[in-house]
Amino acid sequence: MWQHVFLFFAMTHKTITTVLFVALLLGHFTAAAQPQTIDTSDIVILYDNDVHGAVEGYPLMASFRDQMRQLSPNVTLVSCGDYLSGTPYGTVSSGSYLVRLMNAVGYDYVTLGNHEFDFGMQTLQQRVSQLKARVLCCNFSSVGQSHSIYPSYDIRRYGNRKVAFIGITTPDVPTLSTPTFFQGSLGRWLYTFYSTALDSLLQCRVNEALREEADYVILIAHVGIKDLPSIVARTSGIDAVLDGHSHSVIPHTILYNRLGKPVLWTSSGAYFHAFGRLVINANGDMTSDLVPRDSVVAFAAGTTAVDDTLAFIRAEFDKQAQAWDGHSTVALRRDDANGSFVDCTLGNYFTDAFRTVAKADIAVMNRGGMRADLLQGDLTLGDFLAAAPFQNRLCLVEMKGQALLDALEMGCRYWPSLGGGFLYVSGLTYEIDPNVNSPVVIDEHGIFLRVEGKRRVCNVRVWNAKKRRYEPLNPKRTYRVAGTDYTLLNKGNGHVFTGARIINADVCPYMSALLVYLDDYLDSIIGDQYLRPEGRIRVL
Numbered sequence: 354m355w356q357h358v359f360l361f362f363a364m365t366h367k368t369i370t371t372v373l374f375v376a377l378l379l380g381h382f383t384a385a386a387q388p389q390t391i392d393t394s395d396i397v398i399l400y401d402n403d404v405h406g407a408v409e410g411y412p413l414m415a416s417f418r419d420q421m422r423q424l425s426p427n428v429t430l431v432s433c434g435d436y437l438s439g440t441p442y443g444t445v446s447s448g449s450y451l452v453r454l455m456n457a458v459g460y461d462y463v464t465l466g467n468h469e470f471d472f473g474m475q476t477l478q479q480r481v482s483q484l485k486a487r488v489l490c491c492n493f494s495s496v497g498q499s500h501s502i503y504p505s506y507d508i509r510r511y512g513n514r515k516v517a518f519i520g521i522t523t524p525d526v527p528t529l530s531t532p533t534f535f536q537g538s539l540g541r542w543l544y545t546f547y548s549t550a551l552d553s554l555l556q557c558r559v560n561e562a563l564r565e566e567a568d569y570v571i572l573i574a575h576v577g578i579k580d581l582p583s584i585v586a587r588t589s590g591i592d593a594v595l596d597g598h599s600h601s602v603i604p605h606t607i608l609y610n611r612l613g614k615p616v617l618w619t620s621s622g623a624y625f626h627a628f629g630r631l632v633i634n635a636n637g638d639m640t641s642d643l644v645p646r647d648s649v650v651a652f653a654a655g656t657t658a659v660d661d662t663l664a665f666i667r668a669e670f671d672k673q674a675q676a677w678d679g680h681s682t683v684a685l686r687r688d689d690a691n692g693s694f695v696d697c698t699l700g701n702y703f704t705d706a707f708r709t710v711a712k713a714d715i716a717v718m719n720r721g722g723m724r725a726d727l728l729q730g731d732l733t734l735g736d737f738l739a740a741a742p743f744q745n746r747l748c749l750v751e752m753k754g755q756a757l758l759d760a761l762e763m764g765c766r767y768w769p770s771l772g773g774g775f776l777y778v779s780g781l782t783y784e785i786d787p788n789v790n791s792p793v794v795i796d797e798h799g800i801f802l803r804v805e806g807k808r809r810v811c812n813v814r815v816w817n818a819k820k821r822r823y824e825p826l827n828p829k830r831t832y833r834v835a836g837t838d839y840t841l842l843n844k845g846n847g848h849v850f851t852g853a854r855i856i857n858a859d860v861c862p863y864m865s866a867l868l869v870y871l872d873d874y875l876d877s878i879i880g881d882q883y884l885r886p887e888g889r890i891r892v893l
Contacts, residue, residue: 409663593641720777743863
């Protein structure tokens with residue numbers, strides 16, 4: 354059966370932070386648990402962010418939109434990014450299932466999240482051309498070009514009032530996606546997200562919209578809590594921000610711009626757990642709130658097309674998702690029983706599969722590429738797709754031990770927080786000294802440059818199969834290393850494996866390696882060898 358899965362994928366080819374801000378009452382902004390009663394003259398802007406392929410939410414979003422239209426004709430629907438990828442529905446269709454659903458719902462505007470780039474630039478262009486919604490993104494340009502690839506903003510009229518919608522995405526896209534997607538064959542950067550000039554670029558676009566007599570400027574952002582407050586603090590003219598990227602839950606809070614004026618900031622979490630709503634009344638007062646998905650019921654005939662589209666997509670997906678049968682006697686999780694992210698059974702399974710299938714000495718797996726646990730009981734293709742939803746390929750390379758040491762150091766640079774670049778391992782063990790600050794130096798794109806100073810990763814040991822024991826890693830020795838092309842070849846999460854020589858750039862899709870390992874090496878049963886973590890990664 355796995356051969357069929359392998360052929361299918363051969364043809365087709367990241368810690369959620371939840372932050373609840375206390376609502377503030379300031380200036381003409383009205384903070385409230387619910388917006389005031391909606392009047393026919395009100396402008397109602399509905400939004401989502403970080404849906405990540407959660408298809409079941411779209412019919413309810415359509416219902417919510419229809420309900421609001423019963424109260425006001427001035428309803429606009431937008432998405433703040435990360436809608437194409439993140440669940441099996443996105444993976445098996447390279448995002449096309451999600452485009453069909455969004456078109457059925459009738460979105461007006463979207464911006465680009467980092468996961469819109471998961472399937473490569475050509476596929477992104479195809480999906481954008483298929484979207485009926487207008488794509489807005491002010492800070493995605495070809496290097497050397499002054500204009501953005503997609504429109505920066507659009508102005509919509511509501512009676513005698515005009516609202517400018519400006520799109521913006523995180524400047525960290527290259528490292529959060531696949532860096533080589535944005536580079537030429539010689540490593541020259543072909544695209545920019547303005548990591549060093551974002552504030553001035555955004556200010557120029559805001560000024561342009563104001564010169565076109567926009568009454569309000571709304572930012573459709575995929576930026577998140579790390580960068581958005583500082584961006585607002587260094588700009589002016591923005592009235593409200595609908596935000597995504599960090600999966601934050603922000604019903605309504607206030608930031609201050611560089612002139613000390615208030616800017617409303619809101620974000621709806623992720624996966625359609627809630628629907629965001631911003632209301633501008635006739636006096637210009639703005640309110641925002643989050644409406645729980647469970648409180649929205651099916652409403653209006655307009656959702657029929659969405660329901661029909663979803664039913665078609667589910668039927669098509671189910672034909673593929675039920676094509677694999679396996680079983681696990683234990684639960685494979687990203688977190689151990691104590692809630693620790695450091696060593697986990699799911700990471701062990703991934704890396705063991707990679708090392709075994711690719712016939713490598715060592716295997717590595719970035720945390721961000723593992724998206725769901727494999728639970729105890731019968732397993733289907735859908736379960737594996739949920740755990741490994743991206744279109745990355747398993748590859749095999751040769752590299753010196755020093756490159757591995759540098760990669761482990763890069764993976765631990767956020768400790769005690771763990772980003773998507775944290776590396777799980779097979780055929781290798783290592784320790785982390787939490788008392789040592791990260792010595793990693795990165796470039797302006799977040800790509801690894803070098804290590805300066807004392808290392809926090811220590812006691813790195815490699816399995817010697819002949820002697821049946823772990824021995825110290827030799828920085829000068831060459832090792833065969835398996836992992837995804839995202840990590841080993843494409844600078845994913847900023848990793849650079851200096852001097853790596855490709856042996857096989859496409860062993861198989863990385864998800865397929867999990868199935869091959871289960872079928873051919875474990876007799877279709879994941880057993881007690883994965884009952885608990887082995888201590889491959891330890892904190893001193």
